[in-house]
Amino acid sequence: MQFHHHGYVSGDPRVKPAAGVGIDRPSDLPDEIDVLIVGSGPAGMLMAAQLSQYPDVVTRIIERRDGRLVLGQADGIQPRSVETFQAFGFAERIIAEAYNIGYMNFWSPDPADPRNIIRTTRTEDYGYKISEFPHLIVNQARVLDYFAEAAAHGPGRIVPDYGIEFMGLTVHEADSEAAGEYPVEVRLRHTAGERAGEERTVRAKYVAGCDGARSGVREAIGRKHIGGISAHAWGVMDVVVNTDFPDWRTKCAINSEAGNILHIPREGGYLSRMYIDLGEVAQDDNHEVRKTPIETIIAKANAILHPYSIDVREVAWYSVYEVGHRVTDHFDDREAEEDAAPRVFLTGDACHTHSAKAGQGMNVSMQDGWNLAWKLGSVVTGRSPESLLATYSAERQPVAQQLIDFDREWSSLMARKPEEISDPQELANYYLGTAEFPSGFMTRYGPSAIVGDSTHQELASGFPIGKRFKSSQVSLVCDGNVVHLGHHATADGRWRIYAFADAPPPGEASALTEWARWMSSPESPLARHTPAGSDIDAVFDVKVIYQQSHDQVDIMKAPELFRPRTGPLALMDWEKVFAAGPSTWCPTDIFDERGISRDGAVVVVRPDQYVADVLPLAATDELAAFFRQNLVVRQGALVS
Amino acid sequence: MQFHHHGYVSGDPRVKPAAGVGIDRPSDLPDEIDVLIVGSGPAGMLMAAQLSQYPDVVTRIIERRDGRLVLGQADGIQPRSVETFQAFGFAERIIAEAYNIGYMNFWSPDPADPRNIIRTTRTEDYGYKISEFPHLIVNQARVLDYFAEAAAHGPGRIVPDYGIEFMGLTVHEADSEAAGEYPVEVRLRHTAGERAGEERTVRAKYVAGCDGARSGVREAIGRKHIGGISAHAWGVMDVVVNTDFPDWRTKCAINSEAGNILHIPREGGYLSRMYIDLGEVAQDDNHEVRKTPIETIIAKANAILHPYSIDVREVAWYSVYEVGHRVTDHFDDREAEEDAAPRVFLTGDACHTHSAKAGQGMNVSMQDGWNLAWKLGSVVTGRSPESLLATYSAERQPVAQQLIDFDREWSSLMARKPEEISDPQELANYYLGTAEFPSGFMTRYGPSAIVGDSTHQELASGFPIGKRFKSSQVSLVCDGNVVHLGHHATADGRWRIYAFADAPPPGEASALTEWARWMSSPESPLARHTPAGSDIDAVFDVKVIYQQSHDQVDIMKAPELFRPRTGPLALMDWEKVFAAGPSTWCPTDIFDERGISRDGAVVVVRPDQYVADVLPLAATDELAAFFRQNLVVRQGALVS
Ligand SMILES: Cc1cc2nc3c(=O)[nH]c(=O)nc-3n(C[C@H](O)[C@H](O)[C@H](O)COP(=O)(O)OP(=O)(O)OC[C@H]3O[C@@H](n4cnc5c(N)ncnc54)[C@H](O)[C@@H]3O)c2cc1C
Numbered sequence A, B: 001m002q003f004h005h006h007g008y009v010s011g012d013p014r015v016k017p018a019a020g021v022g023i024d025r026p027s028d029l030p031d032e033i034d035v036l037i038v039g040s041g042p043a044g045m046l047m048a049a050q051l052s053q054y055p056d057v058v059t060r061i062i063e064r065r066d067g068r069l070v071l072g073q074a075d076g077i078q079p080r081s082v083e084t085f086q087a088f089g090f091a092e093r094i095i096a097e098a099y100n101i102g103y104m105n106f107w108s109p110d111p112a113d114p115r116n117i118i119r120t121t122r123t124e125d126y127g128y129k130i131s132e133f134p135h136l137i138v139n140q141a142r143v144l145d146y147f148a149e150a151a152a153h154g155p156g157r158i159v160p161d162y163g164i165e166f167m168g169l170t171v172h173e174a175d176s177e178a179a180g181e182y183p184v185e186v187r188l189r190h191t192a193g194e195r196a197g198e199e200r201t202v203r204a205k206y207v208a209g210c211d212g213a214r215s216g217v218r219e220a221i222g223r224k225h226i227g228g229i230s231a232h233a234w235g236v237m238d239v240v241v242n243t244d245f246p247d248w249r250t251k252c253a254i255n256s257e258a259g260n261i262l263h264i265p266r267e268g269g270y271l272s273r274m275y276i277d278l279g280e281v282a283q284d285d286n287h288e289v290r291k292t293p294i295e296t297i298i299a300k301a302n303a304i305l306h307p308y309s310i311d312v313r314e315v316a317w318y319s320v321y322e323v324g325h326r327v328t329d330h331f332d333d334r335e336a337e338e339d340a341a342p343r344v345f346l347t348g349d350a351c352h353t354h355s356a357k358a359g360q361g362m363n364v365s366m367q368d369g370w371n372l373a374w375k376l377g378s379v380v381t382g383r384s385p386e387s388l389l390a391t392y393s394a395e396r397q398p399v400a401q402q403l404i405d406f407d408r409e410w411s412s413l414m415a416r417k418p419e420e421i422s423d424p425q426e427l428a429n430y431y432l433g434t435a436e437f438p439s440g441f442m443t444r445y446g447p448s449a450i451v452g453d454s455t456h457q458e459l460a461s462g463f464p465i466g467k468r469f470k471s472s473q474v475s476l477v478c479d480g481n482v483v484h485l486g487h488h489a490t491a492d493g494r495w496r497i498y499a500f501a502d503a504p505p506p507g508e509a510s511a512l513t514e515w516a517r518w519m520s521s522p523e524s525p526l527a528r529h530t531p532a533g534s535d536i537d538a539v540f541d542v543k544v545i546y547q548q549s550h551d552q553v554d555i556m557k558a559p560e561l562f563r564p565r566t567g568p569l570a571l572m573d574w575e576k577v578f579a580a581g582p583s584t585w586c587p588t589d590i591f592d593e594r595g596i597s598r599d600g601a602v603v604v605v606r607p608d609q610y611v612a613d614v615l616p617l618a619a620t621d622e623l624a625a626f627f628r629q630n631l632v633v634r635q636g637a638l639v640s
């Protein structure tokens, strides 16, 4: 964590100094808003936290409820989300309070007496095997609390406007007189407080519909949820119990003659969540199943658990739902053939819904929000052309489609009857074999203005272009401490350029030295795209990783590019020079871990941590061309 | 982290439900106070955080300053302190913001040109080698912030009473009419706010003098600081700079012809602290040296650093001091021959001062505070007899003496001239060879009512009786997750009894089963010392560690003793049964790591994490006798 950079900070360094519109943020919704976020679920709250890093953008987040979410909803946190929490500064805290999934066990009818269930398989969970972060379970309300804190502590000082409901919107056509700078006219209504019932219109540059499955924003732009509800219902309950079921604190899939349970232990050591199969729903049920009383659900759970039973001491929350699989064809208001940039976007449940059991809803929604938020921040601040915004739908719609497909397969596997199961190992195998998907690491964006093609992929085979940058450990040269290179990539809206050096150490002639010289020239993306008057690292965070061990690198001989002087005190930044060579504290070498060429490579990473490109050190023209596609030329700052 | 135990908790689980006097805590100081803490430094704030766990105790903490500490003072955090932070719930957060000491480098005059310094040695720091926690540097103000949060979030809801100064006290003799229940009469004065200048008297049962080196409490009880100030002065400055000195971000001892520097990088990536040797002070200096201007200190630093230099961009804080080594002969108001319990105590700098360079001040003060706070909590709540309080001075005074001796040696080594140094390795060797002391792990309390003798030490050689319980990893049986056994021992004021099982698994006859049966009988300490109406784990947290791996332990067959039902919902506690056998997530076996007998052993650990005793499973009489010495017989709860 870097601070004291603008002078000594005595208090909590996580609270950033207010800046821009955060300095004197009006408590009332202004008439003109750059980015209006509708809904404070995981997608909306992440967006608020991200946009708080762009304090020159007037961002507001409205929410129909009159306060924070208190109960229920999602709880599965995939490792990709924990990586995301790290970028927003609260991974270590939420890990400490969450349930960590170490195992998933499988239960089936006892062949000797099929009325009883027995444990057939224990499998190690994939969490720590696929990421440096775990696979957690924690209530959605806490995730939202942490994002709310990140939004409030960011320089934009964003706090949700609770008790305001989205009623409808009109997008005024570009160039029309009514459009102006804020072409989206939004109708709102106060739902709580003194002004309850009052209606109001505001104007926005962009609107993010993060308003969940029944999205009014979706309706307002005429997008359709495609798909339907299957004829299968599930009850879900968060309960504390006394029980003789020994796996109450272990995630399990329970398959019994009486039905199925997906059992998920929750944070805090006592509470668990059970998804209880309520079976096929009759054609003419007309959602009657949703009225199933909790007693029936508990009775069903006890029937499934036989010979074990639960004595429910408190029901914290419960709900009944029918599995739906729906996805919206396009995630913004722009028609495919249109040239104009989109103005209204859909994220999360507003554009894709599915069963809860693969534990994806909250996770995918957050990645939607992140993908969209940095792009809006970049466009509104003038860093990027509006065309960037079309990549949101192009990138996220296929992910949603993939999610629906995965979820359909997983929920039908989960809902099978014992006689349909030939091999009790099968579900376990599927769970582990597909781990990359539920971990959140299967997303791979195709080539676009912000993702390169695979021409030079072999220079860094462990950083697949279009996938998230998988962190690895390196040593910080300045102090010899081991750090995760990826953890320096916080959600500050900047692009990362990692220069993996060729063999010579600093001070000697090398391809890296040549590259650094070019990066310090007026032709470099740094000079072209960093606004004059800004710090040289305002848009790009450029780091170098030498092949030597940290004690073999003389940091003072590293090019000035990697030791920029920034901030009001023009202080040298010590944390851009890394060493790959192993030491006592860092046993691994990132060049080996990630298959990086010993001739060096440049790895470009987007503000949302996805690998944008891999290039040779010599490919300076390609690097410049890549950024010309997605950043506006500012011809500004120069490396001193 | 366990919660939801009294019903569902929606918000931050670190905020405990208010209880006792915390429910409606008066903002004004009451007339009668159980424990009055004077001073909100590290010792006082830790005490407040600990006593907040005893919500039936009226604890107040007064502080002369009108608000939180903002700047300066100590910054070295030894691993033992980080363990302590873990017990108070904020280790992961403070680690994330602190500087981690990975190396300590040593610089000496270049033999080729002694006007220049060169790096002679790099040594790996001991932090992670001696504990699972690191050796950190972070401003004392932040440590105090975190303790303040722990105090405010504990059930007692303790917040410091800022702007109130201690003026003096009188201890009324026991049994005298004036004594009553609150024998200490304390004179106070408001120093800030509307009531500034107003004087007031309150009555206390006990007073903790945590009021620093010039302690008024010490003076009031007539104790003397023994020792003196040496004739050597140091300047200390917290600065952000630009420099060509490559080790600006590494801890170093710099020994140059122009003098010596102890260089300590600080949190945040830019700031460092330098302790600069200002040389011998003339006999008749009369503290003139303390007026040394910052310019002189910076010039001196530059002279020492030659051929490197620093360009100071901001001075966050600086000070000049003469090294003193002083310790008070006794840490409470009781004369050695007296029978009555002490009423007034001294902690931290109030009873021992020394140089800052061994980085001990804050750390030792916190351990003082912890040692005293749980004892006061235990006595005021009636769990323990008053005689317990005499152990405070008996245990901590020798630690302070040891500290002074170590510090004297370390500071004279640090202040040597180059020509006095025969081997440049010597300082490095001393640093590493003595690591146990500055880590905070050398403290070993002698036998007393709360520390057993070494009769059965060989049953758990890795848990030396009288030293702090060195944690090791085990698996939680209920979910297979790896946990640090010691991290369950939070600062909740409870005694821990760890039953390390003999070979048989649960359900089979074993010494462990016999022990558990006895522990559930009316003769056991559990029954004797737990008040009726309390949860069975209110005073003792009893855990079992089986030798098997977690998947070989059927938790439902473990004795009920280890699955108590507690709280308003009478919920079974799942987190008292552990497994030592290695798994994917836990590669080590605590029996091997800590030299525990395969015939089993009982390890008793105090509320401040010190090992109180090691006993065979069969030694039930000895266990009962041990607790009869330090806990009052309540004849209360029984294992159901
Ligand atoms: C009752 C419920 C139970 C769920 N259970 C599970 C589960 O067990 N497991 C699981 O994985 N997932 C579950 N989910 C799904 C999971 O919570 C979602 O996938 C996730 O919350 C989607 O995040 P989001 O930000 O897209 O939308 P949401 O979290 O739905 O947030 C939308 C927000 O928009 C607000 N809003 C809606 N309309 C308006 C309006 N017109 N004006 C202003 N604000 C508006 C809503 O109040 C809400 O706060 C559940 C969802 C719900 C609603």
Ligand SMILES: Cc1cc2nc3c(=O)[nH]c(=O)nc-3n(C[C@H](O)[C@H](O)[C@H](O)COP(=O)(O)OP(=O)(O)OC[C@H]3O[C@@H](n4cnc5c(N)ncnc54)[C@H](O)[C@@H]3O)c2cc1C
Pocket (backbone or CB within 6 Å): B038, B039, B040, B041, B042, B043, B044, B062, B063, B064, B065, B072, B073, B074, B075, B076, B140, B164, B165, B166, B167, B210, B211, B212, B213, B215, B216, B236, B319, B347, B348, B349, B350, B355, B356, B357, B359, B360, B361, B362, B365
């Ligand atoms: C100026 C200064 C610089 C220091 N620099 C270093 C350093 O560089 N490195 C290092 O390791 N250690 C340093 N120390 C020492 C280190 O801070 C102490 O060892 C540590 O703070 C001791 O903790 P404590 O709780 O015993 O006392 P303190 O932290 O001294 O706290 C005592 C508190 O009591 C309050 N107080 C005093 N008298 C009264 C009264 N009559 N009524 C009410 N409140 C009162 C004070 O305001 C203060 O808040 C420094 C201390 C000081 C004062």
